[in-house]
Amino acid sequence: MEWKKKISQLLTVTCSSFTIIMLLYALLFGDENIPINQATFILFAVCAMTSVAIFLTDFIPIKSVPLRFAIDFIDVFLTVFLFGGGVLGMFPFKLRIILIVFGMLTVAYVGVVAVMLITEQIIAEDINKKISEMKHKNID
């Protein structure tokens, strides 16, 4: 059950980050003659790798929320710059490009956190509904 949830979380993070990154990519680099097929697969690979990195560091027991966010953020930047920029040669290491990528990642990260919060809000609403049902049952 716990594993199913983890895998589902991994897929949610990959898909939502991929969607946001693709939209930003199309918006910022849409007219720069980069083959879209190649870019799609590379971006997906980087998003998947980032999700796996977050998934793995998630096992480190950390109570502090800011520290957890900092680690997630480091996961994102290390994976994108080392794997995406270094191994896959996704972008050149020029200041302008690095700043653009930094901005894209920040927007994508905030977007993914928002998606996760919405999912958790739905779960909380389900639990609250059950609590209220339980209380009504007891009153009846």
Next chain:
Amino acid sequence: MKLFIEQSEQYTEAEITIKCGMIDGRLESIISYIRLNMFSVSGVKDGETRVISLGDIFYFESIDDKTFIYLESDVYECSMKLYELEEQLEKANFVRISKSCIVNIMKLDSVRPMLNSRYEAKLENGEKLIISRHYLPAFKSKFGI
């Protein structure tokens, strides 16, 4: 559903027997209610020991190797360890929500998500507890989610 009550001087201890084909939701809530009210734990406060019904307990918390029982506005010390309580209360309306806390789900008011996959549980007396992500699946399954 039929209810039989036999009252006689010959019985020294009350005994509840439920005869049924299968346990449905209604029966399950009756059984939970009986479980909640038939067990009790001893708590000590200011040197005095009191027997506390589970139905009055909001939550148990372990601090520095000591276990405390939290009622609506009172706190008692309990001689049992948190893991012992967890085992005994597994089938009652109690669930572990963190390394140091077991909560009575009947005393919950609401839950809300926090950042970092944790939830905050608000109790009927206004107190707030943290549900850690490790214990979240067990907490959700207590509600059939």
